[in-house]
Amino acid sequence: MSTAVAIVLMAGIVAYAVFAGADFGAGFWDLVAGGAERGARPRAVIEHSIGPVWEANHVWLIFVFAVLWTSFSQGYASITLTLFVPLAIAALGIVLRGAGFAFRKSVDRLAYRRVFGAAFALSSVIVPYALGAIAGGIASGRVPAGGRAGDPVSSWVNPTSVLGGVLAVAAVAYLAAAYLVWDARRLGDATMAAYFRRRAVAAAVAVAVIAAAGVFVLRADAEYVFDGLTGRALPLVILSVACGAGALVLLVRDAARGGRLLAVGAVASIVAAWGVAQWPYLLPESLKVSAAAAPDATLITVLVVVGLAAIVVVPGFIVLYVLDQRGLLPEEGS
Amino acid sequence: MGSGLATLATVDPVPWARGQMAFTLGFHIILVPLGVSWAFLTLIANYRALKHDDGDALLLAQRWSRYMAVTFAVGAVTGTVLSFEFGLLWPRFMGQWGEAFGIPFMFEGIFFFTEAIFIAIYIFGWRRLRPWTHFWTGVPIVLAGIFGSASVVAANAWMNAPGGFTLDGDGNIVDVDPWKVIFNDAMPLQAAHMIIAAYLVGGFLVASVYATGMLRGRRDRYHRVGFTIAFTVAAIMTPIQLGVGDALARWVYDNQPAKFAAIELVPETASDVPETLLGRLNDDGTVSGGIAIPGLASWLSDPGSGTSTVVQGLDSFPADERPTTRQVNIVHLSWDIMVGLGTLLFLLSVWYGVVWAVRRRMPRSRWFLRAAAASGVLAVVTMEAGWVVTEVGRQPWIVYGHMKVEDAATGNTGVWILFVAVVVLYTALGVTTVLVLRGMSRRWRRGDGGSDDEAPYGPRAPAEREAAP
Ligand code: HDD
Ligand code: HEM
Ligand code: HEM
Numbered sequence: 001m002s003t004a005v006a007i008v009l010m011a012g013i014v015a016y017a018v019f020a021g022a023d024f025g026a027g028f029w030d031l032v033a034g035g036a037e038r039g040a041r042p043r044a045v046i047e048h049s050i051g052p053v054w055e056a057n058h059v060w061l062i063f064v065f066a067v068l069w070t071s072f073s074q075g076y077a078s079i080t081l082t083l084f085v086p087l088a089i090a091a092l093g094i095v096l097r098g099a100g101f102a103f104r105k106s107v108d109r110l111a112y113r114r115v116f117g118a119a120f121a122l123s124s125v126i127v128p129y130a131l132g133a134i135a136g137g138i139a140s141g142r143v144p145a146g147g148r149a150g151d152p153v154s155s156w157v158n159p160t161s162v163l164g165g166v167l168a169v170a171a172v173a174y175l176a177a178a179y180l181v182w183d184a185r186r187l188g189d190a191t192m193a194a195y196f197r198r199r200a201v202a203a204a205v206a207v208a209v210i211a212a213a214g215v216f217v218l219r220a221d222a223e224y225v226f227d228g229l230t231g232r233a234l235p236l237v238i239l240s241v242a243c244g245a246g247a248l249v250l251l252v253r254d255a256a257r258g259g260r261l262l263a264v265g266a267v268a269s270i271v272a273a274w275g276v277a278q279w280p281y282l283l284p285e286s287l288k289v290s291a292a293a294a295p296d297a298t299l300i301t302v303l304v305v306v307g308l309a310a311i312v313v314v315p316g317f318i319v320l321y322v323l324d325q326r327g328l329l330p331e332e333g334s
Numbered sequence: 335m336g337s338g339l340a341t342l343a344t345v346d347p348v349p350w351a352r353g354q355m356a357f358t359l360g361f362h363i364i365l366v367p368l369g370v371s372w373a374f375l376t377l378i379a380n381y382r383a384l385k386h387d388d389g390d391a392l393l394l395a396q397r398w399s400r401y402m403a404v405t406f407a408v409g410a411v412t413g414t415v416l417s418f419e420f421g422l423l424w425p426r427f428m429g430q431w432g433e434a435f436g437i438p439f440m441f442e443g444i445f446f447f448t449e450a451i452f453i454a455i456y457i458f459g460w461r462r463l464r465p466w467t468h469f470w471t472g473v474p475i476v477l478a479g480i481f482g483s484a485s486v487v488a489a490n491a492w493m494n495a496p497g498g499f500t501l502d503g504d505g506n507i508v509d510v511d512p513w514k515v516i517f518n519d520a521m522p523l524q525a526a527h528m529i530i531a532a533y534l535v536g537g538f539l540v541a542s543v544y545a546t547g548m549l550r551g552r553r554d555r556y557h558r559v560g561f562t563i564a565f566t567v568a569a570i571m572t573p574i575q576l577g578v579g580d581a582l583a584r585w586v587y588d589n590q591p592a593k594f595a596a597i598e599l600v601p602e603t604a605s606d607v608p609e610t611l612l613g614r615l616n617d618d619g620t621v622s623g624g625i626a627i628p629g630l631a632s633w634l635s636d637p638g639s640g641t642s643t644v645v646q647g648l649d650s651f652p653a654d655e656r657p658t659t660r661q662v663n664i665v666h667l668s669w670d671i672m673v674g675l676g677t678l679l680f681l682l683s684v685w686y687g688v689v690w691a692v693r694r695r696m697p698r699s700r701w702f703l704r705a706a707a708a709s710g711v712l713a714v715v716t717m718e719a720g721w722v723v724t725e726v727g728r729q730p731w732i733v734y735g736h737m738k739v740e741d742a743a744t745g746n747t748g749v750w751i752l753f754v755a756v757v758v759l760y761t762a763l764g765v766t767t768v769l770v771l772r773g774m775s776r777r778w779r780r781g782d783g784g785s786d787d788e789a790p791y792g793p794r795a796p797a798e799r800e801a802a803p
Pocket of ligand 2: 352355360363489722728731739
């Protein structure tokens with residue numbers, strides 16, 4: 001039972017990384033797009049691509065929290081006690097980001113748009129860094145079991161956390177650029193497609209370099225996870241590398257399709273690899289998933305809710321997607 | 335200097351954690367009624383528009399749905415912070431009780447997801463769906479709002495009436511009954527009271543905007559329709575709310591006697607207890623000031639036994655198991671505010687109802703409009719006061735009878751920094767929200783804007799327009 005819930009938890013983290021990751025990455029490109037004039041065109045593509053479902057993507061994070069605190073309460077308490085600072089930064093960043101984005105769409109003066117736009121873009125970089133650092137702190141075994149606080153500083157300022165943070169920022173930038181190439185093409189904007197293709201390739205190279213350096217960091221600093229990644233989780237790591245390389249080839253060749261999907265595959269499989277690598281631990285080498293789990297009745301409820309959510313939410317998403325692709329009613333037109 | 339910094343770094347986190355929780359919830363809760371009830375008001379306008387081919391109502395429905403998207407987005411952001419705070423501020427509470435307390439939030443997640451998706455569908459649908467199909471896509475928003483708040487309030491009610499779990503010798507949860515956690519003893523009445531409050535606050539808030547417009551001379555049909563829809567919903571809810579509140583007070587009398595003693599300002603156990611309006615409790619256990627209505631508190635607690643009903647006093651609880659004197663005074667004052675303002679809002683609704691019954695139109699007097707223009711803010715204050723009664727009245731418990739607040743809080747001494755940052759950020763957020771909403775309304779009144787792609791959940795602008803260099 002606890003295994004099933006752990007899988008659900010991991011699936012939530014992967015979904016968050018993939019969906020919200022692309023959102024954060026778009027904010028990254030927004031930030032580096034340059035002044036109001038030069039950046040106007042890339043920003044138009046960016047705005048277009050995160051349009052309608054932006055907030056729904058962040059519900060994945062809340063879903064992860066709710067599963068965590070309901071199913072693994074003690075582990076959750078340890079994490080929040082230890083990683084107070086990066087969590088607080090992420091929370092504040094999410095407020096800035098959401099509000100900045102929502103308001104930017106609802107005001108008309110350029111100066112206001114710029115302020116909200118900056119809030120949106122800056123926090124899009126800070127939040128993934130903080131979340132990556134949190135992952136690093138957990139992976140390197142710096143969070144103790146038993147609802148106790150670990151070191152408030154070194155738990156997120158350490159080699160693995162820096163690696164996690166930097167890698168998260170680079171990965172979301174890569175993911176978003178791959179999406180944006182596709183969006184620009186759909187808009188029929190060849191210049192912008194080329195613009196984001198160059199950036200996607202650059203980001204892919206950056207991710208590769210960071211990941212390569214990461215191998216050494218993990219071996220020195222997060223031994224358990226390193227062993228897992230080179231052992232049990234090796235197939236997923238290879239899958240991730242293969243997807244990443246494939247996506248890169250497609251991007252360089254400017255192929256029409258596939259690049260986006262492979263980019264998603266690369267990010268999803270590396271996040272999943274982390275989960276598999278630290279199995280059977282929730283907090284490596286101090287708290288096992290099975291030991292941390294809530295009573296069965298609670299776990300069953302969590303699984304039932306996940307099933308219900310799939311029944312209720314998936315059709316809604318499909319309707320929304322169809323409407324998004326659909327033209328206006330003939331009698332009203334535009 | 336150095337020692338100054340050192341003392342700052344070791345500030346006791348508990349009061350800051352409490353303050354932050356109260357502040358962020360108090361902020362979130364203002365947006366909640368709009369998320370819950372505005373969709374319903376919008377559907378009424380939408381229905382009128384379709385049934386009676388009413389252009390004003392159509393315009394109202396379209397505009398309301400876009401305002402709603404903004405307030406929903408801010409509600410979502412502030413709600414996300416709340417879910418961080420459960421861990422950041424109350425890790426030991428979550429570590430101990432998350433296995434039970436967390437369950438209602440799993441359900442809330444579904445409803446919230448549904449609501450977000452259907453708000454987007456509804457806004458998209460204005461120009462993409464057939465009118466009646468479009469109308470029906472609004473109904474899930476209303477239902478998700480109701481069930482979503484019922485789930486969250488179930489969690490809060492569980493803190494008042496914890497149940498549905500078995501503890502072992504060390505106080506750890508070993509078994510959980512999810513059904514009893516959600517439908518705990520306090521849940522039905524508390525959820526009903528909150529959902530009605532959401533309709534009442536949402537209705538009065540929206541109506542007060544149009545009342546203000548009418549006071550400024552904008553008495554056209556558009557304003558009258560907008561006012562009537564919103565105010566009528568709120569006016570119908572008001573008497574129901576008084577009834578539910580009365581039942582809830584009796585529930586507290588039966589189940590949380592210390593809170594009840596604080597509400598009614600009863601220092602010593604007695605029968606024939608007076609209902610004290612205002613007034614305050616002193617540290618020596620005497621009550622000073624205020625107006626006492628003889629026997630009323632006893633009588634209201636149980637009309638069956640009338641003024642001979644015995645009410646437990648604060649002195650029948652050990653000092654560390656009841657609210658402090660200061661907290662008692664806060665609870666009692668908040669109680670007076672809730673009941674006082676609730677009664678005022680009820681009288682205002684009666685005024686409105688009588689004029690409708692007699693003259694078949696809304697009251698036109700300036701005094702009525704002034705009162706109606708104030709009703710939105712008053713309703714918000716009423717609701718906030720109600721929450722203060724619930725939360726402060728439960729002190730010192732966080733989980734009634736099981737865990738005290740000081741045992742629940744984080745040990746992190748930096749909480750005060752987070753608190754300051756949150757206050758600054760939320761102040762900016764609140765001010766901007768109001769400015770953005772007013773900006774939207776001003777632009778629409780000037781006649782430009784008003785396309786649905788400017789709302790946060792709105793569809794993408796047509797490709798040609800944006801891709802053009
Ligand atoms: C505008 C809204 C509104 C109005 C008019 C009233 N209330 Fe209320 N009240 C609330 C909004 C509210 C609330 C904010 O929604 C609370 C906080 C927690 C809850 O479930 O409802 C609440 C709590 C609350 C509690 C505490 C419950 C607890 O601690 O478990 C009691 C006893 C009452 N109310 C009773 C009343 C009475 C007798 C009213 C009649 C005048 C009344 N309320 C009007
Ligand atoms: C589902 C809803 C809610 C939950 C789960 C919740 C939970 C909590 C928690 C965990 C605390 C800290 C412990 C304590 O001091 O008791 C708290 C305190 C408080 N909350 Fe709530 N709360 C909810 C709704 C609200 C709302 C909407 C308000 C609005 C004003 C509110 C007002 C307060 C206040 C004033 C305190 C501080 C009490 C004190 O320290 O004396 N609560 N609440
Ligand atoms: C329909 C109206 C509401 C909206 C739009 C809204 C929005 C949100 C959002 C987006 C979250 C983040 C967590 C999640 O999605 O599960 C949240 C959490 C929360 N809300 Fe609200 N909310 C509403 C109703 C309420 C009500 C009625 C209350 C209190 C009485 C409340 C109190 C809370 C609390 C305590 C949390 C934190 C718990 C959690 O993470 O689930 N909300 N809200």
